[in-house]
Amino acid sequence: MPHSRLSGPQRIVCLTEEPTETLYALGEQHRIVGISGFTVRPAIARKQKPKVSAFTSAKIGEILKLQPDFVIGFSDIQAEIAAELIKHGVEVWISNHRSVAGILDYIRRLGALVGVADKANAYADELQRGLDAVALAAAALPCRPKVYFEEWDEPLISGIGWVAELVRIAGGDDVFPERAAEPLAKQRILEDPDEVVRxxxxxxLGSWCGKKFRPDKVAARPGWDAIPAVRAGELHEIKSPIILQPGPAALTEGVHEIAAIVQAWAQRAR
Structure with a gap:
């Protein structure tokens, strides 16, 4: 039997940006009744949908007033919000993906959960083709840069798994691959800033979640004037909405920005 237009959840609250961006990309935004206040993609979502959550907190009363039949969040950090909603009888899905393959799988699963699996599979395939094209261009580079990705500055936190993967796809090599394998931020804290120097x-690349990256502050750290990136002025901001959220933005705009920086470096390094 064909799906009726009304299959799947009809009143979805998105506690982070990536389900909002994905549902808009799939043309299913009519299902969304509330979003995260941190949502910037797509821009129209901020105009169209009420904002009911931050990342670690949410207006439980406001969410319940929206009478959601499905709430989507991300990671252990939103466990308490999820538990509170579950106690009120709300169905909640907390995804916990940390890799490029995980992001693609997330898009496929989200599509299946709302009854548009075919659309979601086609979209995930399109994103994969985009990544393959970036990797192909990177394979032609004369040399690969070593890349340090900084997620936070006080304390220093190195990049998460999907970020390290996107750096690799774009033609660079993450200098803390063993840290990138750690899902929790506290496990990626660099106790010794000299480790970056070594x-x-x-x-x-800097993406300080929610605040502006300051290359001057990074360059002024004791001993960091010995780092090739600092000597060459290769300190670049990647804005957090396009790289630190495990959704479509990272696989499109995020990886393309990294690739442009790597390509420009490779031209100069020849």
Whole structure:
């Protein structure tokens, strides 16, 4: 039997940006009744949908007033919000993906959960083709830079798994691959800033979640003037909405920004 237009949940609250961006990309935004206040993609969502949550907190009363039949969140950090909603009888899905393959799988699963699996599979395939094209261009580079990705500055936190993967796809090599394998931020804290100096990255990418990256502050750290990236002025900001959320933005705009920086570095390094 064909799906009726009314199959799947009809009143979805998205506690982070990636389900909002994915549902809009699939043309299913009519199902969304509330979003995260941190949502910036797509821009129209902020105009169209009420904002009912931050990342670690949510207006439980406001969410319940929306009478959601499905709430979507991300990671252990939203466990308490999820538990509170479950106690009120709300159905909640907390995804916990941390890799590029995980993001693609997330899109497929989300599509299946709302009854548009075919659309979601086609979209995930399209995103994969985009990544393959970036990787193909990167394979032609004359050399690969070593890249340090900084997620936070006080304390220093290195990049999460999907970020390290996207750096690799874009033609660089993450200097803390063993940290990138750790899902929790506390396990990626660099107790010794000299560790970055020793790993001598050619490029430093900064994305300080929710605040502006300050290359001048990074360059002024004791001993960091010895780092090739600092000497060459290769300190670049990647805005957090396009790289630190495990959704479509990271696989499109995020990876393309990294690839552009890596390509420009490779031209100069020849």
């Amino acid at each position: 790993r001598a990255p050619d490029i430093i």
